[in-house]
Amino acid sequence: MAALDAAGEFETINRLLRPxxxxxxxxNLEDDVAVLPSRSGYDLVLTKDAIVEGxxxxxxxxxxxxxxxxxxxxxxxxxxxxxEPFGYLLACHWSPRxxxxxxxxxxxxxKADQAAFSIHLLGxxxxxxxxxxxxxxxxxxxxxxxxxxxxxxxxxGDLVFVTGTIGDGWLGLQAARGMLTLDPERVEALIGHYxxxxxxxxxxxxxxxLATASIDVSDGLLADLGHVAAVSGVGIEIDLERxxxxxxxxxxxxxxxxxxAALERLTTGGDDYEIALTVRPGDEGALRREAERRHLRxxxxxxxxxxxxxxxxxxxxxxxxxxxxxxxx
Amino acid sequence: MAALDAAGEFETINRLLRPxxxxxxxxNLEDDVAVLPSRSGYDLVLTKDAIVEGxxxxxxxxxxxxxxxxxxxxxxxxxxxxxEPFGYLLACHWSPRxxxxxxxxxxxxxKADQAAFSIHLLGxxxxxxxxxxxxxxxxxxxxxxxxxxxxxxxxxGDLVFVTGTIGDGWLGLQAARGMLTLDPERVEALIGHYxxxxxxxxxxxxxxxLATASIDVSDGLLADLGHVAAVSGVGIEIDLERxxxxxxxxxxxxxxxxxxAALERLTTGGDDYEIALTVRPGDEGALRREAERRHLRxxxxxxxxxxxxxxxxxxxxxxxxxxxxxxxx
Numbered sequence: 001m002a003a004l005d006a007a008g009e010f011e012t013i014n015r016l017l018r019p020x021x022x023x024x025x026x027x028n029l030e031d032d033v034a035v036l037p038s039r040s041g042y043d044l045v046l047t048k049d050a051i052v053e054g055x056x057x058x059x060x061x062x063x064x065x066x067x068x069x070x071x072x073x074x075x076x077x078x079x080x081x082x083x084e085p086f087g088y089l090l091a092c093h094w095s096p097r098x099x100x101x102x103x104x105x106x107x108x109x110x111k112a113d114q115a116a117f118s119i120h121l122l123g124x125x126x127x128x129x130x131x132x133x134x135x136x137x138x139x140x141x142x143x144x145x146x147x148x149x150x151x152x153x154x155x156x157g158d159l160v161f162v163t164g165t166i167g168d169g170w171l172g173l174q175a176a177r178g179m180l181t182l183d184p185e186r187v188e189a190l191i192g193h194y195x196x197x198x199x200x201x202x203x204x205x206x207x208x209x210l211a212t213a214s215i216d217v218s219d220g221l222l223a224d225l226g227h228v229a230a231v232s233g234v235g236i237e238i239d240l241e242r243x244x245x246x247x248x249x250x251x252x253x254x255x256x257x258x259x260x261a262a263l264e265r266l267t268t269g270g271d272d273y274e275i276a277l278t279v280r281p282g283d284e285g286a287l288r289r290e291a292e293r294r295h296l297r298x299x300x301x302x303x304x305x306x307x308x309x310x311x312x313x314x315x316x317x318x319x320x321x322x323x324x325x326x327x328x329x
Numbered sequence: 330m331a332a333l334d335a336a337g338e339f340e341t342i343n344r345l346l347r348p349x350x351x352x353x354x355x356x357n358l359e360d361d362v363a364v365l366p367s368r369s370g371y372d373l374v375l376t377k378d379a380i381v382e383g384x385x386x387x388x389x390x391x392x393x394x395x396x397x398x399x400x401x402x403x404x405x406x407x408x409x410x411x412x413e414p415f416g417y418l419l420a421c422h423w424s425p426r427x428x429x430x431x432x433x434x435x436x437x438x439x440k441a442d443q444a445a446f447s448i449h450l451l452g453x454x455x456x457x458x459x460x461x462x463x464x465x466x467x468x469x470x471x472x473x474x475x476x477x478x479x480x481x482x483x484x485x486g487d488l489v490f491v492t493g494t495i496g497d498g499w500l501g502l503q504a505a506r507g508m509l510t511l512d513p514e515r516v517e518a519l520i521g522h523y524x525x526x527x528x529x530x531x532x533x534x535x536x537x538x539l540a541t542a543s544i545d546v547s548d549g550l551l552a553d554l555g556h557v558a559a560v561s562g563v564g565i566e567i568d569l570e571r572x573x574x575x576x577x578x579x580x581x582x583x584x585x586x587x588x589x590a591a592l593e594r595l596t597t598g599g600d601d602y603e604i605a606l607t608v609r610p611g612d613e614g615a616l617r618r619e620a621e622r623r624h625l626r627x628x629x630x631x632x633x634x635x636x637x638x639x640x641x642x643x644x645x646x647x648x649x650x651x652x653x654x655x656x657x658x
Contacts, residue, residue, distance in 0.1 A: 005628060033412070035373070035374050038373065040369060047420040078364055091378075125465065129383075138375075138377060145366070151359060
């Protein structure tokens with residue numbers, strides 16, 4: 001087979017990846033495996049997400065932010081489960097456009113986010129592909145034994161919250177494609193949000209302690225809440241006017257004629273990497289205090305009901321949602 | 330982004346992958362994560378390998394055996410470290426050729442090998458790519474605390490062994506490409522070996538208990554022993570005439586004019602997924618007994634020396650190796 005690769009597997013590992021290796025578990029990337037000691041009183045939480053050029057990121061996206069986004073979409077999954085990340089395995093499927101400078105940029109992105117999120121590289125594989133570049137990460141984190149939050153625990157009467165703002169991921173994609181007419185400053189902010197979303201790792205503790213169910217918002221807010229409703233066997237009602245939007249999102253909304261259609265776009269667009277969670281009414285105060293302590297925006301957007309599926313309302317009236325989020329397959 | 334996929338992510342997960350999920354750790358594939366309890370007295374061993382169509386497998390290879398090979402190359406890594414596998418995370422980057430029948434075939438391959446090797450699906454991701462199909466697996470196994478074999482423990486005086494036979498992977502690739510003139514029966518056997526190599530999972534216990542260093546043979550026997558020599562800080566001498574070959578391999582060798590060049594091909598070709606290991610001379614008897622109990626061929630092919638690098642000999646005379654294994658990047 002021998003797909004010889006200009007930039008070289010061994011050089012990539014030796015010069016770019018080895019400096020990123022976990023000091024204890026990665027065997028200096030000189031073995032085929034990582035070896036992880038058991039941690040009494042904790043469960044290991046694992047998630048694996050893949051991204052493909054032209055599907056999950058754009059060919060024009062710098063590889064530095066591609067690496068960051070790759071880590072962050074996985075970190076987001078762990079945060080929503082209440083787990084604290086510590087390391088990851090990485091598979092790079094380099095395309096011909098991934099020469100040495102691009103790989104250096106990719107490694108720089110990994111390095112920056114390793115520092116930002118206290119994680120290290122545990123191992124993985126690097127291969128060449130003639131096709132578009134793609135990457136996958138298996139992210140590992142610890143959570144106190146038996147405490148990983150599921151999608152299944154939402155109960156009628158629970159309140160529905162979301163962190164941060166919704167819609168910037170989708171708006172950012174439109175901005176990166178040059179399809180958005182807004183102030184250059186806002187366009188920049190949205191592109192930045194699309195390329196390097198901020199996973200709510202810092203909020204994983206309160207999610208673990210207070211959420212009855214949770215999910216990270218990747219497919220689209222309404223689709224993701226639909227997953228929670230389905231697995232929990234409940235209904236969820238959302239007040240669209242309570243869905244938090246950023247200043248850039250508000251500027252975009254202000255230019256729309258059809259508010260309902262615009263809100264539908266933002267709540268089905270996906271790529272937000274916020275946490276949507278359900279909480280017992282008695283825990284609302286504690287949850288809000290934890291968010292305030294972290295200077296994190298937190299919004300109550302709805303409630304859990306007896307029933308099934310997600311019902312979105314605008315000014316109290318049901319809104320028919322035609323598309324519950326993008327399919328990223 | 331929304332790369333809509335004819336065969337559908339949700340259908341693929343619901344109908345093909347969910348039946349393969351681990352009964353305890355996979356959360357029925359209804360969450361973004363797997364949750365794994367700690368196991369006191371054991372270390373978790375993780376490996377991650379990726380394969381790309383046209384690089385690590387052929388476009389003509391049936392997806393059933395592609396799935397099996399994907400699992401097996403990862404199982405081979407764990408076996409060489411003395412670890413017992415139990416589960417894996419999977420990323421599928423489906424290309425347009427992967428319609429529903431191909432996905433069914435892929436899932437059938439997973440199912441067959443889950444039964445053969447006592448493993449289950451823990452989670453993962455399924456995405457579409459316009460490029461060639463590619464897949465990656467993160468395989469997990471347990472090993473008694475502190476007992477994962479490394480590449481670093483070979484000491485001068487140790488004996489070098491290899492399981493099974495060497496060269497069938499490379500010969501099988503030639504056969505699959507129609508480049509081999511042998512009896513049809515032998516050609517079939519070699520193609521079978523290339524598509525579904527047999528990882529030495531059943532030998533992981535003796536490797537754990539008796540090997541001073543070990544590695545699975547994927548890059549090529551001499552290249553892989555070179556990794557052991559480098560990390561252990563020793564030299565390794567190999568007697569090429571003692572390298573075990575299959576009946577098909579012997580038939581091919583018999584047709585060669587230049588035996589040295591032919592043996593060089595077989596020992597640098599890679600894709601064997603046997604285990605090469607070093608053992609203290611006093612443990613030779615125990616190792617041979619364990620192999621016999623398992624009806625596994627085991628051959629002593631050389632010894633560890635003071636020095637560095639791998640020296641191959643034929644009839645006692647040093648052979649210059651021009652290419653120490655394929656680079657699969």
